[in-house]
Amino acid sequence: xxxxxxxxxxxxxxxxxxxxxxxxxxxxxxxxxxxxxxxxxxxxxxxxxxxxxxxxxxxxxxxxxxxxxxxxxxxxxxxxxxxxxxxxxxxxxxxxxxxxxxxxxxxxxxxxxxxxxxxxxxxxxxxxxxxxxxxxxxxxxxxxxxxxxxxxxxxxxxxxxxxxxxxxxxxxxxxxxxxxxxxxxxxxxxxxxxxxxxxxxxxxxxxxxxxxxxxxxxxxxxxxxxxxxxxxxxxxxxxxxxxxxxxxxxxxxxxxxxxxxxxxxxxxxxxxxxxxxx
DNA sequence: AACCAGGTGGAGC
DNA sequence: GCTCCACATGGT
Numbered sequence: 001x002x003x004x005x006x007x008x009x010x011x012x013x014x015x016x017x018x019x020x021x022x023x024x025x026x027x028x029x030x031x032x033x034x035x036x037x038x039x040x041x042x043x044x045x046x047x048x049x050x051x052x053x054x055x056x057x058x059x060x061x062x063x064x065x066x067x068x069x070x071x072x073x074x075x076x077x078x079x080x081x082x083x084x085x086x087x088x089x090x091x092x093x094x095x096x097x098x099x100x101x102x103x104x105x106x107x108x109x110x111x112x113x114x115x116x117x118x119x120x121x122x123x124x125x126x127x128x129x130x131x132x133x134x135x136x137x138x139x140x141x142x143x144x145x146x147x148x149x150x151x152x153x154x155x156x157x158x159x160x161x162x163x164x165x166x167x168x169x170x171x172x173x174x175x176x177x178x179x180x181x182x183x184x185x186x187x188x189x190x191x192x193x194x195x196x197x198x199x200x201x202x203x204x205x206x207x208x209x210x211x212x213x214x215x216x217x218x219x220x221x222x223x224x225x226x227x228x229x230x231x232x233x234x235x236x237x238x239x240x241x242x243x244x245x246x247x248x249x250x251x252x253x254x255x256x257x258x259x260x261x262x263x264x265x266x267x268x269x270x271x272x273x274x275x276x277x278x
Numbered sequence: 279a280a281c282c283a284g285g286t287g288g289a290g291c
Numbered sequence: 292g293c294t295c296c297a298c299a300t301g302g303t
Contacts, residue, residue, distance in 0.1 A: 027284070115284080116286095118283095119283095119284075119285040120282090120283055120284085120285045120286080120299095121285090121299095122282085122283045122284090122300095122301075122302075123283085123284070124301095124302090125300075125301065125302090126284080162299080162300095165299085165300065166300090167299030167300050167301095168286095168297090168298040168299045168300085169285095169286090169299080170299085205286090205287085206285090206286070206287090207286080208285060208286045208287080209285085209286090210284070210285060211284090211286080214284075228284095229284035229285080230282095230283075230284065230285090231284065232284085246293090247285090274284095
């Protein structure tokens, strides 16, 4: 990976390790889109456009290049990860389909809110709710609306969340945000190991096993977790011939299988299964 | 018109 | 520990 930061531009070479489409559409992030000849993404209060400039060349135009180097984790070498995961036959096709997926380093509060909303929901409606929250409580920029900071989120009422289509998750959101605002929960969380952090997250209303795993993976880069949702449940049945029905046990089995690379395996398998259904 | 969606919390065993 | 079930909301 060759990376140059030139004023407001970032040039990224070696597309074997970066594909904006698979990275953005693989289910880890909700506020993105495709327009004209570029992909765009809003991450917290930052915005980027991603242009393909050659077979293996990308140009990222953003408000904050250094933020996006960290966000896309461009300094991480995926070659070793891919080599290691190549040992699993079940990943051969998913890794071919999802070539260029990078696990993003996203904002903790944004992930907590996003994945509480994701419970028993459809992806387009999750996106709609998050966009409405941003439009009503986030800062307006020329490129759109930032995701609100915690201080702004704490002003949102249960009725507001319901009007944004969050449904029965609305009281969970209000209570969880109140906890994050009034305690040192977040500062303590990042210090904990994966097991303790998961336990702490599950104490938040609206956060169970699956949502906690998503937060750990997408915000805290904990790769030793395997979120099990309806799609991964299908993967487990179809690709692993699994008989277990308890999702916690399925997750445990998959973490035992993929170890410290579980999070990557999960993302390839999730993307693969959803692509196949289309 | 039932059924389902990136599940979770609570009740009852 | 486990198994049911209700929970808003919108799309098919």
